[in-house]
Amino acid sequence: MEGLQVVWGWQPALYLFLGGMGAGAFVAAMIVYFREGEKCRGTAVVSVLAAVVCLVVGLLLLLSELITPLRGMMMWQSFSNFTSWMTFGAWIVFAAVVVFVLVAVCMGKRSSALVSKVWKGFEGLVPKLARILGVVGVALGLCVAAYTGILLMSAPGVPLWNTPLLPCLFTVSALDTGVALVEVVAFVFRKKEDMGEGTAKILEIAVVALVVLELAVLALLLTSMLGEADTAVAAAAAQSASILVEGQLAPFFWGLVVAVGLALPLVAAVLAFVLKSKKAGITSLVGAIGAMVGGCTLRFIIILAGLHADPVMGAVAVLLG
Amino acid sequence: MSKTTLLNRREAVKMAAAGALLAASGSCIVVVQQAFGDDVQAEEEPEKKGDVGAPVAVNGQVGFLVKPKNCLNCQACVEACRKFNKIPDEEPTWRRVTKYERDGEAPLFVSTSCMHCADPACATVCPAGAITKGEAGIVSVNPDRCIGCKYCYQACPFSVPQYNSQSMVKCDCCLGNGVKPGETPHCAEACNFGALHFGIVADLLEKCPDAVVVDASTAPSLYLA
Known part of the structure; x- marks a missing residue:
């Protein structure tokens, strides 16, 4: 761990992964639900609940990392400075959890029946309400996915993070891992609910597109930082990128992020697309698990490689001419 | 005091x-x-001229002028920081002396603490609003509001914020131990070799117009000469 960023430990890294995956899973679940409707209700409801669990666990992890978790829970005070992206993020994640739960209540058979007993007009409203809340939830989900990257981008002390490419990377990865989570849930429900071929294909195409996009963003991010550096900030960025591609985190980067997290899901998605048989299910599952492992590793190594620059050194160099 | x-x-x-x-x-x-x-x-x-630092902050912004060639790394500034701010031995001090190696020459030592930036990123990113830029441009933290999320450490280009069991801690120009805003903190007072100066940035630059401004997006109030 020497020479790595350790002030933020495993909790923020896991939070960024779970927050992104939960948000992405909600978006993917809504695609499944609005395309398949009743046919895939179980898959959609369980996916939304899994998304809620991801976000809540993520928030608890973040609280556990604080020096004063109890004070952190007083959100109205502790997240009141709206020049901070963490403030926006905390409230957006909070709102997302509320909306996701409401969507799950509307979509679930037993839960909607239970609410109908108390609120007579609820049953008639359910389809409309689910649709509106679904759209709001998708918007919030996309915000949460982007926020996980914006949180790091808005820390000017760490050159590896302080680039708009990072929210791009994390958003794409969030959607990618979110689709993976829905694929895992769909695999569990495969005997009860047969997802239409059209929707399954959309998910496979999404995986291919997201993996290709993620590879491109990742390549752009790293190549923009590697190489000769003429400032302290550029030097720290180059050092961070070098740790990832050829330094102590390289085995995790090439092995788990690129091979298991991107190449494997890409191959699996193409195979599933071609196979069109019962084998496609297990192929998608393997790809999905690979995507999750890769997405999680990505957050950890980006956090660990987030070195600070030393601008004072630049001034010393100028002073010495 | x-x-x-x-x-x-x-x-x-x-x-x-x-x-x-x-x-x-x-x-x-x-x-x-x-x-x-x-x-x-x-x-x-x-x-021996560097970039002429322009005063970047509002009138009355205080800052530090460090002269590495005068610094012998005697640690008097660091010890003064520990003593007057009552920092326990097991915790790092809020001021540190960094060694910069040079090829074929004696190393240079630079004493730094919080730069009291004109545009402090720590205060911008603090979700709780626990960090404020106050009188004389001094950036300080309210330990009763800090939640300890450590976002300020990631935002600070100089890795200044530290954390104890209660909150973030850092240099506040000795406000916490009774020095009035704008008056010389104990570290600069303790320096016997003219390596660490404190004052209104405009005054420091008037005395030393060739000072090199430390370049960062937050416009730090630290100059080298």
């Missing part, structure tokens, strides 16, 4: 300033040279 001591210190500075005039006219005494020898040196070596 009592007010009397501060007044006495001011008097001493005035006297030293008078001495500096003597120094400039070539009749300096050793003590005065220790206090102002670096200024004299700057006058003597006009060829």
